[in-house]
Amino acid sequence: MxxxxxxxxxxxxxxxxxxxxxxxxxxxxxxxxxxxxxxxxxxxxxxxxxxxxxxxxxxxxxxxxxxxxxxxxxxxxxxxxxxxxxxxxxxxxxxxxxxxxxxxxxxxxxxxxxxxxxxxxxxxxxxxxxxxxxxxxxxxxxxxxxxxxxxxxxxxxxxxxxxxESGKGATAKLALNLLMGVEMQALAEAVVFGEKAGLDRGTLIRLIAASGYSAPVMKFKAGVMARRAFENPDFRLKLMRKDLGLVLAETSRLGVPMPATAASHDWLTNAKNQGLGEHDCASIIAILEQASGLDYPWPGDVKS
Structure with missing residues (x-):
């Protein structure tokens, strides 16, 4: 053949x-x-x-x-x-x-x-x-x-x-992607909290990346946040929001509560509505910076 x-x-x-x-x-x-x-x-x-x-x-x-x-x-x-x-x-x-x-x-x-x-x-x-x-x-x-x-x-x-059977591959993909969506929210919150409390951002990100809490994806995305390298996305924010929306629809049908996923989806929706949809999902940190009064350039230097 x-x-x-x-x-x-x-x-x-x-x-x-x-x-x-x-x-x-x-x-x-x-x-x-x-x-x-x-x-x-x-x-x-x-x-x-x-x-x-x-x-x-x-x-x-x-x-x-x-x-x-x-x-x-x-x-x-x-x-x-x-x-x-x-x-x-x-x-x-x-x-x-x-x-x-x-x-x-x-x-x-x-x-x-x-x-x-x-x-x-x-x-x-x-x-x-x-x-x-x-x-x-x-x-x-x-x-x-x-x-x-x-x-x-x-x-x-x-x-x-x-x-x-059909549908099981799609289910597994959603289960794994919800982990990334919630993880990005948690990572952004940890960085913004630490900086607002007086820690140096670079030092904190290095501590997080080297910690036992840091999976390979978190380590990679911590680097994206540190460099603010949001404009060449590995995973676009709008697609992360879409995937968490699919998770919430499926879990609603199944009667499974998803409080962390729902909160992450809300913040991703906020970020998308402010023009970050085409940026990397790590740009979720920009919304938390804004809400916390930290002064960083908006991704792309244009806030819509």
């Missing part, structure tokens, strides 16, 4: 890194992004740059989606010039987007109606992990469909976990 034919839809920081990694593995990769320029570097590396999702999916064995919202997923799959117009019957659609679990289930069922197989193939990691093949996959869907894509995602992953 020759190299698998892969379509990759969505070339943000994560999607672009994964597509590049797949190209390095020898796969035949066709890419599509609504902002076409994002595919130019991948085209130089050997990817075929498609003009539409339908063009990207023609003849593909597997389609990967790495998109911001469920609405975009639906549009690029089922809208005009969408993936399902040309994707061969029996091919697998692996949605890596962070979506609601019930959406993942409906998507699988809708794909089955068009003769395709669907997985919620969520990933944990950052853009560098994607490029280096160090992602963790959390997958919901049929076991045989997971095995179909395993040889492909093995090039992207250091761990592949099949969690069960």
């Amino acid at each position: 020759g190299a698998p034919k892969i379509a990759f839809i969505g070339l943000g920081a994560m999607g672009g890194g994964m597509a590049a990694r797949l190209l390095d593995s020898g796969a035949h990769v066709t890419v599509y992004n609504r902002t076409r320029a994002k595919g130019a570097e991948l085209a130089e590396q050997g990817a075929v740059l498609a003009d539409t999702p339908a063009e990207a999916a023609a003849g593909a064995d597997v389609v990967f989606l790495s998109l911001a919202t469920s609405e975009v997923v639906e549009t690029l799959l089922f809208g005009a010039d969408g993936v399902v117009e040309t994707l061969p019957r029996g091919a697998v659609v692996a949605d890596m987007s962070t979506v609601a679990p019930d959406f993942a289930v409906r998507l699988k069922d809708r794909l089955a109606g068009t003769g395709h197989r669907g997985l919620d193939a969520c990933v944990l990691g950052n853009a560098q992990h994607a490029r280096d093949g160090e992602l963790r996959f959390m997958i919901g869907g049929a076991a045989e469909d997971v095995e179909t894509i395993r040889p492909v995602i093995a090039h992207l992953a250091k761990e592949i976990v099949h969690l069960g």
Whole structure:
């Protein structure tokens, strides 16, 4: 069997890194992004740059989606010039987007109606992990469909976990992302509290980063806060807010109280409303600085 034919839809920081990694593995990769320029570097590396999702999916064995919202997923799959117009019957659609679990289930069922197989193939990691093949996959869907894509995602992953039926991968991704959302709020509060009480910010951040409380993500984001490097986001604030909103909707349905998550979502909403949505989620500290009377430049130097 020759190299698998892969379509990759969505070339943000994560999607672009994964597509590049797949190209390095020898796969035949066709890419599509609504902002076409994002595919130019991948085209130089050997990817075929498609003009539409339908063009990207023609003849593909597997389609990967790495998109911001469920609405975009639906549009690029089922809208005009969408993936399902040309994707061969029996091919697998692996949605890596962070979506609601019930959406993942409906998507699988809708794909089955068009003769395709669907997985919620969520990933944990950052853009560098994607490029280096160090992602963790959390997958919901049929076991045989997971095995179909395993040889492909093995090039992207250091761990592949099949969690069960459709929706379970999406659930796991939300559970893990809520930890990051609450952690960013707690980190910002600790830094602002300490500084307001008279501690040197740099010293405090170094203490936090070196402490037993600091997971790798906290250590990394502490550095982002220290440098105020908010304008080249690893994880955009508006997407963090979106994910916590999905958590709150799902936990409300399940009757699970989420007081810390709800508070973090409120502060993220405040931050988004003040123009920080496109900045890194670590920019949540700017809202707390403002509320506490600390005088720091507003991210981007323009307060909206």
